[in-house]
Amino acid sequence: MAGRAAEPEVIWARPERAGRGPKPAYSRGDIAAAAVRIADADGIDAVSMRRVAAEIGCGTMSLYNYVPRKEDLYELMVDLVSGEYDLSGRPSGDWRADMLAMARQTLDIMRRHPWLVRVMSSVYSVSPNALRYLEKCLACLEGLDIPAGTKLELIAMINGSAMTFVANERAIAERTRSVPWSAEQEEAVRGAYMMRQVMAGDYPHLAALFASGVAPPDDPEGAFDRVLTRLLDSFASKA
Template sequence: MAASGRSAGPEVIWARPERSARGPRPSHTRADIAAAAVRIADAEGLDAVSMRRVAAEIGCGTMSLYNYVPRKEDLYELMFDAAVAEYDLSEPPTGDWRADTLALARQTRALMHRHPWLPRLLAPEYGFSPHSLRYLEYALWALDPLDVGGGTKMELLSMLSAVVAAYVTHELSAAERARSSPFAPGQEQAARQEHLVRQLAGGAYPRLAAAFAAPSEVPDGEALFERAVERVLAGFAPRG
């Protein structure tokens, strides 16, 4: 045992009781702590979240906060679980695994826009919190009609999460660049397009020029997102 009385080995915060069977009721709950950390991260980004800031937010001392949350990684896990709790899983799957999984992907995208820090916490360490397990159970339920093994279904969900996170990160980065640009909306993009046209006209990039010259539909962000998700799902459909 460590000098503090805690086990020297790794400890999962969900395996620890939130309150002792003895003694007074704690002044704060894990939900209070998670909500405070989420508020800070939503407003200022994940790097602004510290034990000191969260303690001040809920009105306790920093050292007192460690009695509730032993490590900053545990704090991140509480935040992740609080965000995942926002999934609406109230309706049973329809039986159309593609449509149901696409609906979950839409929820994931919206969740990441509400909490832009969330993609940074996509790690296996935070994937087995109570609400994460609830989400995974539901997602696997939605995949019941898909005739592949459980390991393949977990691979699908992992890949889908990564694709959605990458897509949202790109959207958030583009929005941030647009906000910080000193030019009028669209002005910088127009200048870059003019430069590209000049480069392609020189003949040094014939394949690229042909690709840009070919007629193509330019989908909006919603349609492009759904197309990306559907292509991931198509890769897991049994070949018949």
């Protein structure tokens, strides 16, 4: 296949243009932006080298001269949307508050680009915006006295929590897309059915849980903050 390297390579180590010759007609930013537009509109499965090439106005085989593999295209896309983080300002000194704020940004970005849940990978952690994000998180965690590797695990768990929330929201939205009722209506019906089953007496632990009160199902922001706060507190106990 045109453009495929004979050995492993990092797309960021590959020059966008050779030292000589004409300036490329397209930049990686152009290509990534086109792919993100497609994914935002029609999902990640709609992103193909052929469609991206058509979006920017070049031939499919020509696109491989810029992006050797589809996996590289995904990496460009992840990096582009990772640039949506607001990394300005210095850490406040309260690492919990700073990391919760970063987690909320992660949740917002994944909601704007739900296809991220499908393609996110630690393999993409070497891209420019990913490195800036990691650097900011580590700066926020400077006051937390745990090993550096444990800090990276915490960052990964924060991202994983955001991915889980967004994947669940997406699944609910997809389930009700082709039916004449809302996600809230279906959730109410399912909740009522579950309550009847629990209160029948066969599930005493679940009955006790419901009797003690649980988070309201229509409070996803509050639930996310509670989960993240518990996660951050668990790492504080290791210090």
